Every structure is written in C-alpha cells, then in structure tokens.
Amino acid sequence: MDAEILIPVATFIAIAGGFWAVSSMFTQKQSRASERLEDIRDPFARQKRDALQAQSGGAIGNMFDKAAPALSKALQPKSELEQSALKIRLANAGYTRPNATRNFLAIKFVGLMTGLVFGGGYGWLTSTPGSNSWMSLVIGGGLGFYLPELMLTLAKSSRQSKIFLQLPDALDLLVVCVEAGLGLDAGMRKVSDELVEGAPEVCGELATANMQLQMGKPRREVLHDLGVRTGVDDVRALAAILIQADKFGSSIAQALRIQSDTMRVKRRQMAEEKAQQTAVKMIFPLVLFIFPGIFVVLVGPAGIQLMENLK
Numbered sequence: 001m002d003a004e005i006l007i008p009v010a011t012f013i014a015i016a017g018g019f020w021a022v023s024s025m026f027t028q029k030q031s032r033a034s035e036r037l038e039d040i041r042d043p044f045a046r047q048k049r050d051a052l053q054a055q056s057g058g059a060i061g062n063m064f065d066k067a068a069p070a071l072s073k074a075l076q077p078k079s080e081l082e083q084s085a086l087k088i089r090l091a092n093a094g095y096t097r098p099n100a101t102r103n104f105l106a107i108k109f110v111g112l113m114t115g116l117v118f119g120g121g122y123g124w125l126t127s128t129p130g131s132n133s134w135m136s137l138v139i140g141g142g143l144g145f146y147l148p149e150l151m152l153t154l155a156k157s158s159r160q161s162k163i164f165l166q167l168p169d170a171l172d173l174l175v176v177c178v179e180a181g182l183g184l185d186a187g188m189r190k191v192s193d194e195l196v197e198g199a200p201e202v203c204g205e206l207a208t209a210n211m212q213l214q215m216g217k218p219r220r221e222v223l224h225d226l227g228v229r230t231g232v233d234d235v236r237a238l239a240a241i242l243i244q245a246d247k248f249g250s251s252i253a254q255a256l257r258i259q260s261d262t263m264r265v266k267r268r269q270m271a272e273e274k275a276q277q278t279a280v281k282m283i284f285p286l287v288l289f290i291f292p293g294i295f296v297v298l299v300g301p302a303g304i305q306l307m308e309n310l311k
Helices: 001-024 032-041 045-056 056-077 078-094 101-125 134-179 184-196 200-214 219-230 233-248 250-280 283-310
Strands: none
Touching: 056 101, 078 101, 078 134, 078 184, 078 219, 101 134, 134 200, 134 233, 134 250, 184 200, 200 219, 219 233, 233 250, 250 283
16 A cells, blocks of 8 residues: 555544544443442432433433543643633633633643544645744644633633623613612512523623522622623623612612613614624725726626727
C-alpha cells in the first residue's frame, strides 16, 4: 500500500481508538450485584440513578459529567474576581446552573485539544521542506480554544437583545396587575405565567426571582441579582427603581409605568434610528449590484453603435 494512503488511515485509526478507549474508561457501569446491594442499602438509590441518567443525557452526558472536573481543572480562574466574572457572563447568556462554569471550561479544553490534533495532523500531512507546518497547529488550537468564547458572546448578545425587546410588554402587564391590587411578588408571578410563550427569556428571569423570594431571600437582593443576571442596563435601572420604591415606600405602580414608558420611547427611537440608516446602507448594494446593470442596459447599445461607426 502506498505511504500517502497508509499514513491518513493509520492516523484515523489511532484517533478513533483513543476516543473509544477514553469513552469506555468513563462509561463503565456498576455490576448488577453492586446495583442490587446499593438498592438494599438505600431504597431510593434506583430513583437517584434514573434521575441522574435522565439529567446527564445518557452515556455521552454521563461521560462528560465524569470527565468535566478533570478537564476544567487546568483552566480554572486563579482568583475569585475572575471566577465571578465568568459566572456573570454565563448567566447573561442563560446558563445559570451550578456546573455551568465547570462545563464551559471543560468544553474549552476539549476544543483546544481537538484543534491541536486536527491542526497538527493537517500540518504534518501537508508539510514540505522549508514550510512552517507548526502554524497550522497554532491556528487549530486557537480556533478550538476561542470558538466557545465566540459562541458564548453571540448567545449573550442575542439573549440581551431579546430581553430588551420583551421587557416593555412585560412591564405593561405588570403595571396592570399592580394597579389591579396585586402585590409586586404576585404580579411578577402572574406575568411569568401569562407571557411564557411570547417572552420566554423575561418570564424565565421573573420565575427565578419569584423562586428566590419564596425561599426567603430579601427582595432587595433578588432585584439586584435580577439586574446582574440579565446584564441589560434597562433591567438594572428597573431593579434600582424598585429597590428605591420599596425602601422609601413610594408607589410601585407609578415607578413601573414611568420605566415602561421610558423603555418604549427608547425602543421607538432605536427603530427610527435604524430607519434613518436605511438610505445610507442601500448605497453599497446600489453601487455594486444595481448601477452596473443599469449602466450596461442604457449605455451598451450606444457603445455598440459608436464602435460600429468608428469602424
């Protein structure tokens, strides 16, 4: 067999064998006898195992949960400030589970290793005398390492934009509920139940705030966490207004109405700004795609006649 065919086949077999060995190491299950002994010691052991398997998503999820602590250990933040900043970024993107930081760092490490493997393999297969084959290794590792960061940034931006657009409608319904005689907690619960299909991001945050209130957390801390968790400036301003109204005993309904009107005006101004930018943005497709066609249609026949007259 030719060496050009043998080397890629051997590389593929080696990589596949390594992945199979790692997966088989992390997916080993207990024997049936051990499971039955565990059931005798703990009557709820089976329910715990079933819940854990359903939560982890099967064998692959179970393998990842077992490997995540070891994989993320090398990328753990060195200080509490960096760890807190990472948690806030993940929360802004909608990942608020306790293991979100660990799983994200594990995904970055896996992406780094995968990028190094594919980049090194590509550089080794396409290397020639005098070429910088190590550059493909660096590029592959960099892409694998920073791709999760890019995806997190896009998810964060998309979620914050959705919350900004959904918040005025949620505030309008909250104002109606508060003016009808409901308290702020009951109004937030009503809004999270009614707008769950039209504004799922805002309703999810309000449901989380309601759960924290029911657990006995002070309202001031719940509202502050709501602003930090979303990362939207308008939600932070709303939280500050509600905290101030609760502290001084002023009307919460009036504060909500003012904030709702302010956000609605801001949203309308953003729409008008984008509408004014349309004329400028249309210049580039006009010049690149439409004007050349019009120029050919209008000037083409005259050019052809001119060339015939010159002959």
